[in-house]
Amino acid sequence: MQFMDVASLIRSVSPGALIGILVLLPALSGLLVFAVRLNAARVGIVIVTAWVVTGASLTLFLWGALEQRSLLFTPPPVGGVSWDLLILLGDGALLLIFCILGAARRSPQIFALALLQAGGFLWLEAGMKPPHAHAAPLAADWLAIIMTLIVSIIGMIIATYALPYMRDHEAHHQIHVSRKPRFFLFLLLFLGAMNGLLLADNLLWLASFWELTTLCSFMLIRHDGTEEARRNADRALWMNLLGGVAMIAGILLLAARGEPLSVRQVLADSAGGAAAQTALLLPMACFCLAGFTKSAQMPFQSWLLGAMVAPTPVSALLHSSTMVKAGVYLIVRFAPAFHNTYLSDVVAFVGGFSFVAGALLAIGKTNAKAVLAYSTISNLGLIIACVGLNTPLAMTGAVMLIIFHSISKGMLFMATGVVEQHMQTRDIEEMQGLVNTMPLTTSLMVIGILSMLLPPFGVLIAKLVALEASVELPALLILLILGSTMTVVFWTKWTGRLLSSAPSTPRWGIERLHSMYLIPLLLLTSGAVIFSLLVVPVLTQLVIPAVTQYYEAIRPTAAQIPPMGEVLQFPWLPFALTLTAAVLIPLWIMRARRPQVRDVYLCGEQVSGLPTVTFRAAGEEKTELLISGYYFESWVGEETHRRWMTAVGVALCILLFGTASLWK
Amino acid sequence: MEVERILLALAALLFAPIVGGALTGADRKLTARMQKRIGPPLMQPFYDAVKLFSKQRLIVNGFQSVSVSVYLASMALSLVLLVLGMDLLVLLFVLALGSVALILGGFSVKSPYSQIGSQREVLQLLAYEPLLVLMVVAIYLKTGSFSASSVMSLRQPLIYSLPLFIVTMILVMAIKLHKSPMDISGSHHAHQELVRGIYTEFSGPQMGLIEIAHWYELVFLLGFIALFWHTNLLCGALLALGCYFAVIVIDNITARMTWRWMLRVTWLFGIGASLLNLFLLYGIAGR
Known part of the structure; x- marks a missing residue:
C-alpha cells in the first residue's frame, strides 16, 4: 500500500522539473554563492544544493525504473523566449569568452581554435540553416539516468568535501582575499553543465554544455593563479577547444548531409543500412576525437596531468564524475552508429593503447596525484577500448567501469587531498608508514586502492568482463593483458609504502578529521564496498538494462542481451564473505591472544x-634505516616514452580519420 | 549434484595439502640426489610444518597475520574454483589476489630484506601474469568458453594443439615456486643477500600457514597443467609431474638471475611462444 503511494507519487512528479533541478539548480546556487560572499551562507547553500540535486537524481532514477521508458522533454519557453535561442546565445557568449581568453593569454592556439569554432558555429547557424530537429531537445534514457546519478551524487559529495578543503587550502597558502565564491561558482556550474550534457539530445545543446564544461575546468585548473596553474590551464583549454572544434566539425558534417541534429535521430538513421552508416562515419570520427580530448587519451593526456596543480577537489571532480566521463559518454552514445566498422576497431586501439601507456607511466611516478592521473587515463582507455569493441558484453563492461571507477577514483583523490592537508605532501615516498600517523585515512585509502585492483571489487569484475569481451580482437586483448598486469604493479607499490612500519615507529592514534572530510570519504568508500558486494544486482538491475534498452532503441530487430552467464553465475557474495572472514579471523585471534x-x-x-x-x-x-620504493625511472620515465607515445597517439588519430573517410 | 560439488570441494581442500606436502618432500629428496646428498626423509615438509606451528607467535605488526590469512584463503579458493570448473579468468584473479596479499604483508614491515623481496615479487607477478592470461585465452579459443569445465567437453587433449603453452607453463612454475633461475624475490635457502626476501619477517605459525598455502598453490599449478591432457587422467598426471620434474632439473643446473633478465625472458620468449602457438593454430591452419 505504502509502496504504491510512493510509486504514484514519483510518477506524478514532473520529469521536467527534475531536469530543471539537475541542470539549473547547481548553476543558480553557484551564482548565489558568488553573490552572497558569506562563509556560513556558502556552506548552507552548497549542502542544501547537494541534498536537493541528489534527491532529484534519485527521483529521476526511480521514475525511470517505474516507467521503463525514455523520457523526452521540451522545456517551456521563458517569458516568450525559446530555450533554443537562449542556448544559442549562451554558446555564442562562450565562444566570445574563449576568443577573449586567447587574446588575453596571448596564446595563438587558444585564439585560433576559438575563432575556428566560432566560425564553424556561425557558418552552421547563418550559412547552413540546419534542419531543425523536431524531437525534444532533452532526453533521458536509462544510460543517461545512470550517468546523471553518478554526476549528481559523486559530484555533490565532492562539492561538500571542497568546503573544508578550500578553507584549509586558503589558510595554508595564506590567501587573504578569499577566492572561494568564484571557486564554488564554477564547481557548481560544472555539475549543472555535466547534467545538461548528459540529458541533451539536441546536438547544439550538447555542444554548448560541452563548451561550458571546458570553460569551468579551465577556470578551476587556474584557480590558484600561480604561473604553473595558468600555463597548465591554458594547455587544458587549447586541447579541449581542439575537441570542441572536432565536435562542431562533426555537427557541420551532419548538417551538410541533411541529418537532423538530434542524437537519437542520427543513431536511428545510422541503423538504416550499410550505405547510411558509411555516410555517417566521418562525423562519428569527429565526435570520437572530441571524446578523446576530453577523456585525455593519448596523445591528449598532458592536459589531465597538468590539471593536478588545481586544488584537490577539482582533480577529484575532473577524474571521477565530470569532464573525463563526458568524453567517454559521448563515445558510448554514438558507438552504435559505427558498430561493426573498422572505425570501431581503431577506437578500440586508441583506448587499448592509452590503457597500457597510462599504466606503464604510472609505475614511474612518486607523486600520488600523478599516479592517480595516469591511472585515470589508463582506465578511461579501457572504457574506450570496450566501446570500440562495440558488443553488448563490452558495453556492459564499459558502463560498469564508468560506475565503479567514478566511485573509487573520487574517493582516492579526496583521501590524497586529506593527506595533503595534514602532511603537506603528495609524494608517495613521504607517505611511507602513513598507517601509523593517519590510520583512519590510510585504511580508507587502502580500501580505495584495493577496490581498483582486486576481486571481488567492481572495477576488477568490470575488467574481467572487458577481457572476456576482447577475445574478439586478439591484438587488443594482448594490450589489455599487459595493461592489467602493469596496473597491479603501481597500486601494490603504493599500498606497500603506506603500510610500511616497524614496532619502534611511534603511533599517533586515530586522527581527527573534519566531519565534512570524513563523511564524504566514508560515503564513497562504503559505496565502493557495498556496490561491489551487490555486483550481481547492480549488473542485472542497472547496467544490463541500460545496455539492452540502448541496443533496443537503435536496433529494434535484435534486442541484444549481453552473454554474461559466467560472470553472473559466479558466487560473488560467498566469495566476498570468505575473504572478509579471512581478514577478520586473524584479527579476532590476535585480539584473543596477543602475539x-x-x-x-x-x-x-x-x-x-x-x-x-x-x-x-x-x-x-x-x-x-632508510628504505624507498622502486620506480624504474630509466624504464618507465615519462621523458623516455613521451615522444613515441605521442607519435603513436597522433598516428592512431590520423588512422581514425583515414578509416572513416576511405572505408566504404 | 550440489552435494557432490560440495564434497568435491571439501576433498580438494583436505587432500591438496597432503599431496602438495608429499610432492615438496619428493622435490627436496630429488634435489638432494641431484646434488649427491642423501636428503631429508619424504615426510620432512610435514615435520617442518608441525615444528613451525609449535613455535612462539612472533610478529612485527598485525597486518602480517591478515596478509598470510588472505594468502592462504585465496590459494585454497583458487584450487576449489579449479576443481569446480569455474571461470578460468576469475581463477587467475583470485590467484593474483593471494600474491598481492602476501606482497603487502612483506611491504608492511620496514625491513630492507622483506621490502626488496616484495618489490621483486611484484616484478615476478608482472612476469608471469600475462603468460597465465594468454594460456586461458588459448583455452577459450579452443573451447569457446572461459569455464574450466568446458575443457572436459573437448575430444582431443589441449596439448595436441597448444604444445608451446607447456613450455610457458614451466616458466610460470619456476617463477611461482621460486626456483632458480627465477628465485628472485626470496629463494628456499636463507643464504642469499636478501636472507629469505619476502618471507624474511614471517615466522612460526605464520610461516607454517604460508607453507600450506604453497602446497595448495603447487597442486593448483599441477592441476592446471593436467587440464592440457584431460582425456586420460594418467597422462594428465604424468604431464604435470613431468613439468614439475623439468622445473626441478632447471633449478639444479642454473643460478639465480636478475629481474631484468626474468622480465626479458618471460615477455619476449614466453609471450612470443604463446603468440607463435596461437598464430600457428589460427593464422595458418585457420579456425
Whole structure:
C-alpha cells in the first residue's frame, strides 16, 4: 500500500522539473554563492544544493525504473523566449569568452581554435540553416539516468568535501582575499553543465554544455593563479577547444548531409543500412576525437596531468564524475552508429593503447596525484577500448567501469587531498608508514586502492568482463593483458609504502578529521564496498538494462542481451564473505591472544629502544634505516616514452580519420 | 549434484595439502640426489610444518597475520574454483589476489630484506601474469568458453594443439615456486643477500600457514597443467609431474638471475611462444 503511494507519487512528479533541478539548480546556487560572499551562507547553500540535486537524481532514477521508458522533454519557453535561442546565445557568449581568453593569454592556439569554432558555429547557424530537429531537445534514457546519478551524487559529495578543503587550502597558502565564491561558482556550474550534457539530445545543446564544461575546468585548473596553474590551464583549454572544434566539425558534417541534429535521430538513421552508416562515419570520427580530448587519451593526456596543480577537489571532480566521463559518454552514445566498422576497431586501439601507456607511466611516478592521473587515463582507455569493441558484453563492461571507477577514483583523490592537508605532501615516498600517523585515512585509502585492483571489487569484475569481451580482437586483448598486469604493479607499490612500519615507529592514534572530510570519504568508500558486494544486482538491475534498452532503441530487430552467464553465475557474495572472514579471523585471534611483537631482523645489528629503525653500520656507527620504493625511472620515465607515445597517439588519430573517410 | 560439488570441494581442500606436502618432500629428496646428498626423509615438509606451528607467535605488526590469512584463503579458493570448473579468468584473479596479499604483508614491515623481496615479487607477478592470461585465452579459443569445465567437453587433449603453452607453463612454475633461475624475490635457502626476501619477517605459525598455502598453490599449478591432457587422467598426471620434474632439473643446473633478465625472458620468449602457438593454430591452419 505504502509502496504504491510512493510509486504514484514519483510518477506524478514532473520529469521536467527534475531536469530543471539537475541542470539549473547547481548553476543558480553557484551564482548565489558568488553573490552572497558569506562563509556560513556558502556552506548552507552548497549542502542544501547537494541534498536537493541528489534527491532529484534519485527521483529521476526511480521514475525511470517505474516507467521503463525514455523520457523526452521540451522545456517551456521563458517569458516568450525559446530555450533554443537562449542556448544559442549562451554558446555564442562562450565562444566570445574563449576568443577573449586567447587574446588575453596571448596564446595563438587558444585564439585560433576559438575563432575556428566560432566560425564553424556561425557558418552552421547563418550559412547552413540546419534542419531543425523536431524531437525534444532533452532526453533521458536509462544510460543517461545512470550517468546523471553518478554526476549528481559523486559530484555533490565532492562539492561538500571542497568546503573544508578550500578553507584549509586558503589558510595554508595564506590567501587573504578569499577566492572561494568564484571557486564554488564554477564547481557548481560544472555539475549543472555535466547534467545538461548528459540529458541533451539536441546536438547544439550538447555542444554548448560541452563548451561550458571546458570553460569551468579551465577556470578551476587556474584557480590558484600561480604561473604553473595558468600555463597548465591554458594547455587544458587549447586541447579541449581542439575537441570542441572536432565536435562542431562533426555537427557541420551532419548538417551538410541533411541529418537532423538530434542524437537519437542520427543513431536511428545510422541503423538504416550499410550505405547510411558509411555516410555517417566521418562525423562519428569527429565526435570520437572530441571524446578523446576530453577523456585525455593519448596523445591528449598532458592536459589531465597538468590539471593536478588545481586544488584537490577539482582533480577529484575532473577524474571521477565530470569532464573525463563526458568524453567517454559521448563515445558510448554514438558507438552504435559505427558498430561493426573498422572505425570501431581503431577506437578500440586508441583506448587499448592509452590503457597500457597510462599504466606503464604510472609505475614511474612518486607523486600520488600523478599516479592517480595516469591511472585515470589508463582506465578511461579501457572504457574506450570496450566501446570500440562495440558488443553488448563490452558495453556492459564499459558502463560498469564508468560506475565503479567514478566511485573509487573520487574517493582516492579526496583521501590524497586529506593527506595533503595534514602532511603537506603528495609524494608517495613521504607517505611511507602513513598507517601509523593517519590510520583512519590510510585504511580508507587502502580500501580505495584495493577496490581498483582486486576481486571481488567492481572495477576488477568490470575488467574481467572487458577481457572476456576482447577475445574478439586478439591484438587488443594482448594490450589489455599487459595493461592489467602493469596496473597491479603501481597500486601494490603504493599500498606497500603506506603500510610500511616497524614496532619502534611511534603511533599517533586515530586522527581527527573534519566531519565534512570524513563523511564524504566514508560515503564513497562504503559505496565502493557495498556496490561491489551487490555486483550481481547492480549488473542485472542497472547496467544490463541500460545496455539492452540502448541496443533496443537503435536496433529494434535484435534486442541484444549481453552473454554474461559466467560472470553472473559466479558466487560473488560467498566469495566476498570468505575473504572478509579471512581478514577478520586473524584479527579476532590476535585480539584473543596477543602475539609477541618483535623488532625487524637486521642480521643482529639492530639497535633497539630508538624511535626509528636503526642498525650498527661499519665502525659501530648507529645508522637510521632508510628504505624507498622502486620506480624504474630509466624504464618507465615519462621523458623516455613521451615522444613515441605521442607519435603513436597522433598516428592512431590520423588512422581514425583515414578509416572513416576511405572505408566504404 | 550440489552435494557432490560440495564434497568435491571439501576433498580438494583436505587432500591438496597432503599431496602438495608429499610432492615438496619428493622435490627436496630429488634435489638432494641431484646434488649427491642423501636428503631429508619424504615426510620432512610435514615435520617442518608441525615444528613451525609449535613455535612462539612472533610478529612485527598485525597486518602480517591478515596478509598470510588472505594468502592462504585465496590459494585454497583458487584450487576449489579449479576443481569446480569455474571461470578460468576469475581463477587467475583470485590467484593474483593471494600474491598481492602476501606482497603487502612483506611491504608492511620496514625491513630492507622483506621490502626488496616484495618489490621483486611484484616484478615476478608482472612476469608471469600475462603468460597465465594468454594460456586461458588459448583455452577459450579452443573451447569457446572461459569455464574450466568446458575443457572436459573437448575430444582431443589441449596439448595436441597448444604444445608451446607447456613450455610457458614451466616458466610460470619456476617463477611461482621460486626456483632458480627465477628465485628472485626470496629463494628456499636463507643464504642469499636478501636472507629469505619476502618471507624474511614471517615466522612460526605464520610461516607454517604460508607453507600450506604453497602446497595448495603447487597442486593448483599441477592441476592446471593436467587440464592440457584431460582425456586420460594418467597422462594428465604424468604431464604435470613431468613439468614439475623439468622445473626441478632447471633449478639444479642454473643460478639465480636478475629481474631484468626474468622480465626479458618471460615477455619476449614466453609471450612470443604463446603468440607463435596461437598464430600457428589460427593464422595458418585457420579456425
